[in-house]
Amino acid sequence: MTEQEILQGLYDRTLVGDAPAVLDLTDQGLAAGLAPETMLFEALIPALEEVGARFERGDFFVPEMLIAGRAMAGAMEVLRPLLAQTGAASLGRFLMGTVKGDVHDIGKNLVNIMLEGAGFEVIDLGVQVAPERFVAAIREHRPDIVGFSAFLTTTMPMFKANINALEKAGLRDQVIVMVGGAPVTQEYADAVGADGYAADASTAVRRAKELLAGRRAVAGTPS
Amino acid sequence: MTEQEILQGLYDRTLVGDAPAVLDLTDQGLAAGLAPETMLFEALIPALEEVGARFERGDFFVPEMLIAGRAMAGAMEVLRPLLAQTGAASLGRFLMGTVKGDVHDIGKNLVNIMLEGAGFEVIDLGVQVAPERFVAAIREHRPDIVGFSAFLTTTMPMFKANINALEKAGLRDQVIVMVGGAPVTQEYADAVGADGYAADASTAVRRAKELLAGRRAVAGTPS
């Protein structure tokens, strides 16, 4: 296969979520001397952008996003160590959790699926995540963004509690904070001092990318 | 009983449609020397106007209008010959029928009930009434108003056919023509040259009174 064929194959197989084929093509690509960055930025991420677009249009269903995301994640297992060597990272690292006192996770899971689909590395802390656990996980994983999900008006105040905990731990400036969940509104997000809010998974991805680009522009890092 | 009591009784009993009591009070009134006009214009017609108002407001139901009308009609049986002597007429005489080819009569029956309730004398020719029968009945009964009811767009053209027949018979100027029925509109009524249209029974009564007043004003008869 030519390099072009491998990239085309990676794009096509990722789009339909054929994980074994994607893994196989990734190996072939490396064997053929393709740069990990090339495979990531010219095949995998474009494939997932297309998946996102199709989902938005109503062509793709949630499970299709999920398997496309899984196929990409499989390839990333192989590529991430190599990318780390060359200094190119994933799109970004996203730490996600449903706040303490809340067990709603369907919405959060959807956001995770879409984020992974878009090329983010997602670390999911699950539900009922207390402020201390967020703090510890941020220390351990050094995410670019941390996301809080809440579905009860009675647990939305945990956004503020989490942000206070980050401030006390001196971590608030090191991460972008995003919040979401059915009862959450933009006004509420602003009121608690979050950096971003999104009403659904595809908007969440768009906002995450924007916020990251903004942050990196300020920090002077290449986007 | 005083005269006042008799008139009050007539009003009250007509309102609730108590036909035997109304007949009885009518006889008592005549025995006590009350003028038929007084009973008609100060008790019976006001009672039926109140019935109409209550129906409009949604307090009275159709059957209540019907029995009030019947109670009044009972009194009129006794009073009409006397009124004819003194020259005072009923409110007016209304000849009604559903046009040829059409058997819908619920709407027409409701209009009849309300007209009688308002003090009109109603002659109902039933359904499927051909133009010739309308002409013959107008010759016989000399009504002030003739009403055509149609519920099918396919029988609405009979309005025009009936009016043509009246013109041919030289009767068109002697009667007011009103039309109605669910598919009929004001525009259609105008187009066929009817004098009046109404979308429901209470409007029909109001229009009938207006048209009659207009006609009498023109003719110089006292209203």
Add this chain to the structure above:
Amino acid sequence: MFLNQMPRYEILSADAMATLDRGWRRIVSEIGVEFMSPRALELFRKAGMKVEENNVLFDPEFLLEQVAKAPREFDVQARNPANTVHIGGDHMAFGAVYGSPFVREGDVRRDATLDDFHRFCKLSQVFGEMDSAGGVVCEPGDAPLDSRHLDMVYALQTLTDKIYMGNVVSGPNAADTIAMTRILLGDIETVPATISLINCNSPLRWDDRMLDAQFEYSAANQPVVLTPFLLMGAMSPVSVPATLVQQIAEALTGIALSQLIRPGCPVIFGSFLSNIDMQSGSPCFGTPESAVGLLCTGQIARRFGLPWRSGGALTSSQTADAQAGYEALMTMLPTFLAGANWVMHTAGWLEGGLVSGFEKFVMDVEILRMLQHEFTPLEITEESLAFDAHAEVGHGGHFLGAAHTMERFRTCFYRPLLSSSDNYERWMRRGAKDAAARATEIYRAKLQEYEPPPLDDAIREELRDYVTRRRRELGD
């Protein structure tokens, strides 16, 4: 064609059935039913019934004998064989609204035109759930009066390839419908091809025009729906049981006439039962009384072994609003519970049948699709229990990515045509359109999608010639 394999919901006890049975027998034998047609009276007199002027006093057993001659089930052929319909048994067939003089598009209510008629035909063709555009989908007020039935039949025949209903305004109109159907299909006696609606002029009277049409259709072996149209309070007593016995009396006597005209000809036990508002006198539709009447009627028709008609997306509402939504379903859901075989007014009915609504049409198709989905029996097998999915996901997980889900996610649930489950922000972003506004977009898009079903040029030519010739003869 929908096959309703769910159980029927029956609410009449054996005692109640026996009481109703005594009731209709008394009516037909002691009060009788009027037939405003010398031909009909002659047939009944010959059959030994007691005829007094226009009134016929019946022997109930005679009626049952006649009813027994009618077929339990029959086919009605469409020019596209895939759209041929089976009437009876567990089958349900659906036709659009019938007879409205007005149409409503969005906020505009106006006189119906032939163009509206054509557009409703196209919608009925495009939506696969509809088995027929019905007959008079709306009354085309701009077409010449005496010959407009020709325009309607021609439109139904050419714009759709589904079955259609015949014209019943007069005997000659019925004959035209039959003649045009013969041109389209050739032999229409072996398998009939057009259903017609004969309404009783209740209480207890069959009208001359309707009977003339019935004579034509039954003689030609075309099915007629004999429908007592009963608005309680006006055409029948203010009691559901009393109305049910009147309905049986009227329907069975009409059916008996068809069987005297041509023994064994197909008939449908019709029912259209609602009430007037006793306060204002207006007819009401989608009422609880009407739903109860419908459930009872199904049970009664099955008792007589006859296919039956009832139901529809009925409403008194003036627009495609919430009332239109719940009233339509208030009649349609019982229609499925009771398993009506031929359902008129399935889509588009507004304002008590005075208006055919374009938005309402879409809404009703959505309701129809939901119910067809709902009344498809569950497969309950070991496999359907998806034990492996439970084992795979375990506790507190989600099934979005389970293998079981992956195999089925596209088709596992009903997918709406009109209903929206968008979250609020997305809904706002898309213009905050309510169901009526979305329905406007849908029917316009569907009209774009429409493709005329192919038709042999020679047949089209012959139909057109027939219409031209008859229009000339009728002087329009």
Add this chain to the structure above:
Amino acid sequence: MFLNQMPRYEILSADAMATLDRGWRRIVSEIGVEFMSPRALELFRKAGMKVEENNVLFDPEFLLEQVAKAPREFDVQARNPANTVHIGGDHMAFGAVYGSPFVREGDVRRDATLDDFHRFCKLSQVFGEMDSAGGVVCEPGDAPLDSRHLDMVYALQTLTDKIYMGNVVSGPNAADTIAMTRILLGDIETVPATISLINCNSPLRWDDRMLDAQFEYSAANQPVVLTPFLLMGAMSPVSVPATLVQQIAEALTGIALSQLIRPGCPVIFGSFLSNIDMQSGSPCFGTPESAVGLLCTGQIARRFGLPWRSGGALTSSQTADAQAGYEALMTMLPTFLAGANWVMHTAGWLEGGLVSGFEKFVMDVEILRMLQHEFTPLEITEESLAFDAHAEVGHGGHFLGAAHTMERFRTCFYRPLLSSSDNYERWMRRGAKDAAARATEIYRAKLQEYEPPPLDDAIREELRDYVTRRRRELGD
């Protein structure tokens, strides 16, 4: 209180029931159910179940024995004895929408406030068809967070004299509800007085906060509704049968816990079964799947001899439009067909439960009234056949003035609250208001009509003291 004496519509065959029976037995015994509560695990361990970490593997027969301890039927007392409710058997009781963070009035959607909460309580009090305002009729966002449950219970107790639901956010909140109920009613153990909703964190996991509340309520003999809230595709497999067996497994294990806490304490088999849109992931309500699940659940709950909860006027729609109308009825009609004993979300539910709508509340009360009318069995007697009316009116006449009509015209038919059957001209004259616009007028008028039910001053004082004291303790 409504007594549903119509037949139940049952769609599961004996075979299907047997298959489902095998299904839940496998789940509880081979996969097990997690309980995130050491107290609960201890009780199960003592009862001889196999406990592995948080997971309990059950002997199905053990579950059936526990279920057999629960009462089949019980009363829930209201402070106005006329509003005491009976749960179980053929009885159906109705409570308003529960839990929405937002409200909608006309075109405005906004955060819910305590004032909204009060107004919904008043509407629930005014409409006689409603048996309860429910619990969290909307979430009063402007009340202090940690003590707002006190405001809600106080409002339910003082603004209505009907039964109400308890707070389940935590064990202490549950204890507050119980304490305030004791102040209001004294002895609440003999006849319980407040129903609480315990949702399962499906699949197959019961959450600690919910369990804490359950411990409080069951120990105090207050009924709990153990509800597996299953959105197929997310919390359960994309198959109705698979979801039904999961529902049984979750509900029975929750019920068993209550019976271990206090044998014989009242419980309600809860069901809330719908699906997500597999395309977007949004929850859908008023779906055909949900209707089918509801019918099956009724049959299953009766099989276990338990009172059950399901139904409601559910919809995904964002406004009180046509979709809201047909979806609400698409769940409510099956609720009556299946005879649910306790019905939450009867009035006001919009947008998948995120919004409590004032117009929607009125619409739903209309639907509820229609169904209560529809599900009142017909009296079919000789007299009901009104033979004399037929004889009086004869052929082709009308029944508007028949003696039979005269005796009955005021009450013979259902009289709508919201639906309009005005003819077009009259409707235009009255401002061409659609159902939503008329609903606005109705709920405003009803709020004017509201009168607070009398309450003993001493009790009111004591309740107020309790609220003040606890609020201070909670630091709000």
